[in-house]
Amino acid sequence: MADAVVEQGRLARAASPRKRASLHNKLGRKSTVAFFLTLPLILLIAALVLYPALYSVHLATLNKSMQKFVGFGNFTFLFKRETFWMVVKQSCLFAITAVIFKALIGFIVAHFVHNIPAKGQRKWRGMLLVPWVIPPAMSTLAWLWLFDPSYSAFNYTLSFFGIGPIPWLGDASWARFSVILVNVWYGAPFFMIMYLAALKSVPDQLYEAAAIDGANWWQRIWFITLPMMRNIIAITTLFSLIVTFANFDIVRILTSGGPLDSTHLFATWAFQVGIQSSDIPLGACVSLFMVPILAVAAIFILRDVSKRGNES
Amino acid sequence: MSRKTLTRRQFVATTAMSSAALITAPYVRRAYAAGKLSIGFWDHWVPGANKASTDLVNEWAAKEKVEVSIDYITSNNKKIELTAAAEAQANSGHDILQMPSWWPQAYADQLEPLNDVMEPLIKQNGEVNGTVKYLGQSGGKWLAVPATPGSQIKGPCTRIDLMKKYANIDVQEMYPAGSPPKADNWTMETFLKAAEACQKGGFPFGIGLGETTDSVDTAGAIFQSFGAELVNAKGDITVKTDAVRQALEYYKKLISFLPPDAPSWDDASNNKWLISGKGALIMNPPSAWAVAKRDAPQVAEQCWTHGFPSGPKGRFAPYLPYFWGVWSFGKNKEAAKSLLTHLSQPSSIEKFVAVSGGYDLPAYANMTKLKTWAEEGPPKGTLYHYPDPHKQQTLSIAASPAPPKIAQQIYFQATLTKLALRHAQGEKMETALAWAEGECEGFMRS
Numbered sequence: 001m002a003d004a005v006v007e008q009g010r011l012a013r014a015a016s017p018r019k020r021a022s023l024h025n026k027l028g029r030k031s032t033v034a035f036f037l038t039l040p041l042i043l044l045i046a047a048l049v050l051y052p053a054l055y056s057v058h059l060a061t062l063n064k065s066m067q068k069f070v071g072f073g074n075f076t077f078l079f080k081r082e083t084f085w086m087v088v089k090q091s092c093l094f095a096i097t098a099v100i101f102k103a104l105i106g107f108i109v110a111h112f113v114h115n116i117p118a119k120g121q122r123k124w125r126g127m128l129l130v131p132w133v134i135p136p137a138m139s140t141l142a143w144l145w146l147f148d149p150s151y152s153a154f155n156y157t158l159s160f161f162g163i164g165p166i167p168w169l170g171d172a173s174w175a176r177f178s179v180i181l182v183n184v185w186y187g188a189p190f191f192m193i194m195y196l197a198a199l200k201s202v203p204d205q206l207y208e209a210a211a212i213d214g215a216n217w218w219q220r221i222w223f224i225t226l227p228m229m230r231n232i233i234a235i236t237t238l239f240s241l242i243v244t245f246a247n248f249d250i251v252r253i254l255t256s257g258g259p260l261d262s263t264h265l266f267a268t269w270a271f272q273v274g275i276q277s278s279d280i281p282l283g284a285c286v287s288l289f290m291v292p293i294l295a296v297a298a299i300f301i302l303r304d305v306s307k308r309g310n311e312s
Numbered sequence: 313m314s315r316k317t318l319t320r321r322q323f324v325a326t327t328a329m330s331s332a333a334l335i336t337a338p339y340v341r342r343a344y345a346a347g348k349l350s351i352g353f354w355d356h357w358v359p360g361a362n363k364a365s366t367d368l369v370n371e372w373a374a375k376e377k378v379e380v381s382i383d384y385i386t387s388n389n390k391k392i393e394l395t396a397a398a399e400a401q402a403n404s405g406h407d408i409l410q411m412p413s414w415w416p417q418a419y420a421d422q423l424e425p426l427n428d429v430m431e432p433l434i435k436q437n438g439e440v441n442g443t444v445k446y447l448g449q450s451g452g453k454w455l456a457v458p459a460t461p462g463s464q465i466k467g468p469c470t471r472i473d474l475m476k477k478y479a480n481i482d483v484q485e486m487y488p489a490g491s492p493p494k495a496d497n498w499t500m501e502t503f504l505k506a507a508e509a510c511q512k513g514g515f516p517f518g519i520g521l522g523e524t525t526d527s528v529d530t531a532g533a534i535f536q537s538f539g540a541e542l543v544n545a546k547g548d549i550t551v552k553t554d555a556v557r558q559a560l561e562y563y564k565k566l567i568s569f570l571p572p573d574a575p576s577w578d579d580a581s582n583n584k585w586l587i588s589g590k591g592a593l594i595m596n597p598p599s600a601w602a603v604a605k606r607d608a609p610q611v612a613e614q615c616w617t618h619g620f621p622s623g624p625k626g627r628f629a630p631y632l633p634y635f636w637g638v639w640s641f642g643k644n645k646e647a648a649k650s651l652l653t654h655l656s657q658p659s660s661i662e663k664f665v666a667v668s669g670g671y672d673l674p675a676y677a678n679m680t681k682l683k684t685w686a687e688e689g690p691p692k693g694t695l696y697h698y699p700d701p702h703k704q705q706t707l708s709i710a711a712s713p714a715p716p717k718i719a720q721q722i723y724f725q726a727t728l729t730k731l732a733l734r735h736a737q738g739e740k741m742e743t744a745l746a747w748a749e750g751e752c753e754g755f756m757r758s
Contacts (some may be wrong), residue, residue, distance in 0.1 A: 064717075064757045081754055082747070149573040150584040170573030252389070258523045259575035260730055260737075272523075275390060275397055276724040278418040278717070279757065 106191020438677030456635035458675035489693020518585030520577030529630035532710020537623025631707035
């Protein structure tokens with residue numbers, strides 16, 4: 001017995017330097033270092049994103065007074081609401097239209113800026129980024145004043161041409177147009193800067209070869225620029241789609257969802273239902289509905305990006 | 313180096329003295345002997361009006377030896393509602409929180425009953441109106457104390473000159489300063505004719521049709537004056553009734569005389585409408601007039617605040633009280649109750665009203681004839697009828713008398729204005745009513 005103990009002790013002593021070495025190796029690994037470096041961010045995301053997300057899932061399963069578990073009861077209730085489906089349609093219309101226009105304008109402006117001589121380019125880049133760097137709540141207030149019923153600068157200007165007054169925020173169609181316009185104004189610079197970076201990474205030799213082959217302007221765009229930018233376009237579109245879908249401030253400040261709920265998005269309606277009407281579980285449920293829609297979009301776009309990554 | 317030795321006797325004496333000091337310490341009246349109190353007050357629109365609250369709280373704190381901290385929370389973009397929701401979820405926050413109209417009912421289970429504060433106050437200051445009871449009481453329990461700061465009536469604020477010129481109505485004669493109103497002819501029909509005349513004259517009435525409170529409050533009073541309720545006091549849906557149809561027909565006519573972008577109006581739009589000189593009437597507390605006094609004095613001196621027109625079922629005025637609630641998880645409830653009693657004393661109420669230039673409105677019957685309202689101007693007496701000193705109107709809130717938890721949703725989802733707007737924009741009466749019925753069914757969730 002005593003021998004065995006001695007033997008075990010010897011073995012244990014022999015094993016400990018090996019253990020220390022393996023711990024040292026583990027700590028020295030690039031992946032471990034990377035993990036520890038990202039740990040603060042992981043903890044931050046867990047506290048500020050993961051926990052609230054899980055908590056909202058929990059809230060969405062409670063009844064209005066938050067005292068009883070109702071499972072998917074809130075979701076099935078929402079499916080029967082006319083306003084909910086209106087919000088779904090409007091959120092899709094708002095996000096898709098705004099992202100298309102942001103991408104289009106960003107693409108065109110990026111080309112213009114790309115063609116400006118390097119000396120003056122920085123100035124233009126800076127100026128064009130201004131809408132994106134101003135806090136949206138602040139810039140939207142300026143837009144609100146431009147659309148204002150009593151003091152609208154737009155209507156005042158249009159009156160010189162015998163046009164108007166236009167009910168910018170008072171008519172459902174004009175109100176939808178206005179909120180999309182402000183979102184495009186705010187978001188187009190992001191696309192512009194991303195596309196500009198992508199354009200700069202396209203090798204000049206490709207354009208030179210195309211020019212030798214006699215390719216016209218359109219063919220260069222279609223066969224060189226667009227394929228070279230595809231991944232950036234996909235990623236930018238995905239990011240923008242997520243942010244636009246979840247937009248709150250622009251609609252809240254400009255229309256509060258009106259007139260007749262015609263500009264409500266998921267976030268603004270969730271706020272109205274959850275906070276203003278004191279139905280927090282239903283509000284949580286409305287906001288969670290964005291997740292499957294955005295998840296489907298993310299899966300498709302990211303799958304396409306990784307497929308192309310593997311091909312290349 | 314000298315060295316002092318402590319004898320056994322000295323040690324016992326020192327220990328006994330220290331122990332006695334430690335034991336008696338809490339009973340010595342120090343600067344903040346009665347503990348701490350944290351307060352969340354609504355951040356007043358009227359510049360300088362917060363000072364009245366601060367002064368009154370400090371005065372009480374000095375007397376009661378309580379250490380106080382006050383946060384002024386804006387109601388812009390629902391910050392005060394968000395604060396209430398966050399504190400209710402966290403079971404932590406201010407001891408006293410000022411809440412807009414519907415919130416005491418929404419957090420009824422988490423608020424400390426305040427009957428011991430309210431009962432003596434009612435005896436002292438007079439009875440409170442039905443809307444204060446509807447919003448502040450649940451099952452005989454007072455959930456909160458009606459706050460003077462922020463409480464308001466959103467009656468008509470009329471341009472004397474324009475109304476006289478285009479509608480041939482002398483509002484000063486109808487609502488004379490210092491005397492009871494002679495407003496028997498001030499009915500919904502007269503109001504409609506005046507709206508048409510002023511619109512034809514190029515100065516439409518500025519009544520919003522949006523989803524914010526000013527629009528909803530006006531709609532509520534008009535519906536109530538026709539006896540139209542979407543949900544009754546028992547919680548039954550009563551959308552498809554003649555009273556609702558009648559109110560909708562009336563609203564349709566009225567909407568045709570309102571500015572075309574009224575559906576997008578928020579709570580600032582009507583104020584701007586009046587101050588810019590574009591309109592002959594808005595429905596608002598005297599804040600618009602107060603701003604006009606500063607920015608457009610020529611407009612302010614033509615403004616007269618008065619009573620609401622009467623409908624077939626009576627004269628209803630939109631009334632929006634604020635409340636002071638004490639959280640049941642608060643740490644110093646007794647001090648909170650003592651402070652609320654102090655803030656509701658006649659002298660405190662008078663101070664609130666004076667500092668806010670007559671904007672703030674006490675809930676108590678004996679407090680509607682303060683000199684501020686009689687003296688404010690120009691024109692002198694413009695606010696005399698603002699607090700309804702002759703009890704000529706029923707002060708009500710939109711969507712009442714539905715059970716508060718249902719009414720709150722009708723109110724904040726602006727079902728009344730949406731219903732009126734749908735019909736006015738061409739939707740058939742029965743289709744619009746079916747929509748409203750569906751909405752109300754959705755609000756029945758418990």
